[in-house]
Amino acid sequence: MNESMMGKELTALVIGGGPAGIEAALKIACGGYRVVLVEKESEPGGLLRKLYSSFPRWENPSDRIGWMVDDLKRNKQIEISLESTVESVARTDNGFNVTLKNTATGGARTIDVQAVVLATGFGLMDLSAYGEYGHGIYPGVLNSLEFEERLREWSRGLGKAPKAVALIQCVGSRDRSKGYPYCSKVCCMYSAKQAGVVKDLFPEAKVYVFYIDCRAAGKGYEEFLREVIEKKHVRYVRGRPAKVLPDGGRLLVRAEDTLIGIPVEFTADVVVLAAAVVPHPETAALAKMFGAPVDEYGFIDHDLRSHAKCADRVFFAGGCGFAVDTESALSQGAAAAAEVIALFNGNG
Amino acid sequence: MRERDADRVDNLDRLVDRYHLVENLESCLQCGRCTGVCPVANLSPSYNPRQIIRDILAGNKDRWLRSEEIWRCFWCANCYTLCPMDIPFPLLMMQLRYEALENRYGEKYFLPFRRFAMRALEDGLTFTPGGARGRERIMKLRGRIGLKPWPDISEKAKQEYRELFEATGAAAWMEAIKEEEERPVALTYLQGRITDAKKKGG
Amino acid sequence: MQRKRVVEPEDKIREIPAVVFLFRSCTGSLEYPGTESAVTETLRCLEVEPVTDPDQTCCSGYLLTCSAHTPEVSLAVTARNLALVERKGLDTYVFCNGCYGYLKELSHILLHNQEYLEGANELIARWGYHYAGKTRIFHVQEMWYRLRERIAAKVVRPLNGLRVGVHYGCHYLARKYDILDDGGYPTFHEEIVEALGGTPVFYKERQLCCGYAVGRGFTHREEIVQPHLFKKLKNARDSGVELITTVCPGCNVALDREQPNLRERYGEDFRIPVIDLAQLIALALGVPTAKLGFEANTVPLDDVLAKVGVSE
Amino acid sequence: MIVAYYPGCSLEGVAREYDRSARLVCERLGFGLQEVPDWNCCGATAAHSLDHELTRGLSARNLATVGRMNLATVTTPCPGCSIRLKGAAMEAKKEGGAPEVMHLLQLLTEAAGTEKIASSVIKPLGGLRLAAYYGCLVTRPRAVARFDDPEQPRSMDRLLQALGAETVDWSHKAECCGGAFAASETSIVVDLGGQVLEAAHQAGAEALAVACPMCQVNIDTRQREVESTRGVRYDLPVFYFTQLMGLAYGFTHRAMGLKRLLVNPLPLLKRKGIL
């Protein structure tokens, strides 16, 4: 990094401290520019921080997040603004006037930035539309993020060991009657991962995954999936369960095994619903502030010419654009950073 | 009642693959190449190798032991030849047949083989013509075309062949199966047949 | 017709052996004795000396498929028969798909399961046998193919473009067990027919199983084997096949013996003669028909013989 | 509020007590029920299984009659009739106006509201543990019924709670009882009705509350048969929810026709001190 570049006082605002946001911040800082990273939680790490394990290598995501956050904190070019949200935005000639609000103290401040990276991530849909699965009604029915938490508890020896677990894929996703016709892309793999983890923790437990298609397109993904089936003995049943019924303190899952064509039942202690991936509600509001387009579901749409750009001086990365796995989130973060650096290097 | 995914599936290895010849059943991708190439499945829809594997993985082995379907396999091994995961489906059939017979299902399908095997114990050769006249006819024919009237098989060979049957218990086991007793099997040949009115009318 | 192959037969059978062990087939000796005779004659014509052993018994592979007791008995019989061959230091050549498939399969099981191998060897040790897996198992058709040029050179009765539909039989195509032909799209048989001056007919159902192994006359004759064979033979006839050649006496039984029953059931009389490829080669090489035992066939060969120019 | 009232055939027959209790309860809540004059059968499962047009015609005639009454709302206690009428109204709305069709449960919970229902209670049903059983057609199909959640309905639970009763969370709230096969394929009714009874029993319910004559008939009259098939004694009375409302509003059990139930509810009610 040479002297002259250090002298430039150009700043990028990164909104969202998940893997995509952190990666973008780190890379922009490597390019020699200043970064303000805004995160609404009290800790950076995003969704990744909540995960117990990762695919396709069974790594502990906390390790990776730990290294990244360390890098982040060591980097003098980056200012981390935790428990903060964007209050208002005014576009200027060469950037934005952004007011940040601290949700803990209530204090506000305004900064000048010359580019913005939106990395607000994704969330899971509200499952109350699925009365048949009884999420929020039966205590054993969890969505996949709640289940990651449960896995963490189990790994620490807390809670009752399950005798059987059922994981249901495509809850919400690929359901046009509920308004989510799209495939959420990551559920196939994380369900396989979760199923494998359960088998690791409790080899005696029976684990069933109910799927429609297994979409394992990615380096090492199919092998990962087959490992889960063949080595860890997780059973895959093709069919979307129709109903979860409480049954003597446990949960009875009713489905059709569409590969044999007969109705089947399975009793589980925990039923995990791989809920559809949806954008956070604040994403659309933020996008509006920065003049970025969103699609019909509220995900950010990209500019015609670039996959990381959504408006003038506005870029995005990770789950706010669509469901992504960790690897993709990181690449998208790097790609957005490259765009920012190119912009700053060019006409700053 | 509805089928329950049985509780016993975790001991699949012990339950189905007692001879440790089909250890990779779980790797089945359910792609259906086996069924596509199977000559029997092409004639009788209720015999579907892919579904049999799926059903056995779901723990419904007993249904198949009782079935008549497992006796339909021609053992042509086309399924094994084409299987992307190298699942020796014929060996699975074989083990199911062993177990079926142990439970005395489908004996009537075994009896013709038993007859052959019992005769083979005498001759050391299988598919020998039955009855004195058939024997005589074939011996004449062989003589005419310049072969020894009876294939060259030594007494030693016959003796050792018999002893192998006795040593493995096969002879006694086959002896014990009575011709007249048999337990009924379920399912029918054309079950699952799909028809089309348009075709039939035209 | 020459196909490019991944494995050339010349790689597997590098030098043409002067002596081979010929594995006797029960059906080939007792149902269609002409097969045994034709194979022996043809090998001799091609300057390969077949050796047999009166101590060899039936391969008994069918006991495995029909589940006569546990696999041990079939494994022991196989180990014993192959141990006999190993003693002679020869490779095993088989002229029946049943024997071929079962020997391949059972020896594979033996060689990949230490326990089974030890068990079988223990059983046969009492007579001083030991099976170590040294003898290689080939089908005689693989030998015919390896010698196709020698065969072509020795043809004295060319087939005059006889339309021959071939039947491979499933066990010959067991490509999991390291066979020489292409299990997915085999052509050895057709190439040999061509070498003899015949016209091979690539009918659609040429790779369809004969249904003999379990079906014919045993368990599901009425329901399964007959419609199955009807499908195959109808397709062969519609493709203009005048003669079907097989490489397995078992397949012969199903395809030949079942034709009157098909006539009864479906009212169609195919009258397609079915013989072994060895018989056809022997015929073309000038072996007297008296040695080929065609009278064992249900469907007579008169038309075929006339076309080739042999008068009986 | 004056509402057109379409009782349906069952309410003249097997479900007379439903009809009677519904009328009394509605009156108490200030709904003036005006019976649709000269109404005809909706055709039920029979007609729509045989001919779609016929079903449509039968319901259209009823709807037209309601139209001549100049009332905004028509209610029916039978879910089968209500779904047919709702379907007809949906089509009629495309071509012009049509009255609002509401199932009686819908009318009472939506138009009256639980507060109003609770305020009229004289004798709360304290300590009675009920399983609210909705069956299929009260809430299904979603697009036609437009009422409550088809998978996890709560309206009747809230209504019963307003009467002072406890309701159990259970699994078979909206599963099928066997419906129209009561006479023709009894084994199906015994199978499905048995599942419903078993679930209610497991959830600890002391009785069921229903909003459909078919559900009541199937689960009440076939209960002995279910018990002998399953080898379990359930003894769960099956009330119409209007009967329970009536009891809470101080009507006598005779007025509510409780004696007409095959599984005798009186011992339970006495034990609970409600009678």
Add this chain to the structure above:
Amino acid sequence: MDTDFYTPMRLDEVESPLQDEVEKALGIDIETCMECGKCSGGCSNAHIFDFTPRKVVQLIRLGAEETLLTMDALWVCLSCQLCVDRCPSGIDIPRIMDYLREKALREGYRPSRPAVVLFYELMCSCVERRGRVSEAPLMLRFNVLTGQYLKDLTLGIRMFLKGKLPLTAGKVKKMDEVRTLFVSWHRRSVKRG
């Protein structure tokens, strides 16, 4: 001769006039089915169906009309509407079942459960005569016609004693209006049949 035995279905020859029919008459697009089986998993009676609801939908796509019109599932479907609300594509399977039932009767297929149809027909004829259904005579006629004189006798008596089976029921006054509907139904069945 060829059809003496089963041959695999020829996908290239599959035409499904039925699928077009279903699309035109009912406005249901079969192509939206992704075969997830959610309909069949929750179906009240799928465990006794010969073809589960998912298969029924797929059979329409395959044009297997005869199979559909003769299947047992047609007459054990409860029309409980569980499937339609759960279908991710919103396919109205009960409506399809209605349509198939209608068609099967119109085209003269023998229903696998004659009792079910008989009951429906008796019920409709009851409506045709009186405009309303009167349950006691209906049950009585049903039991007589199916020859089960003693079926549910004790239950019937118990119900009768409880006043649950009144022998008379209301009658529609303007029966001509109701009859018109039935007349056009019969005309339809005759014309189509």
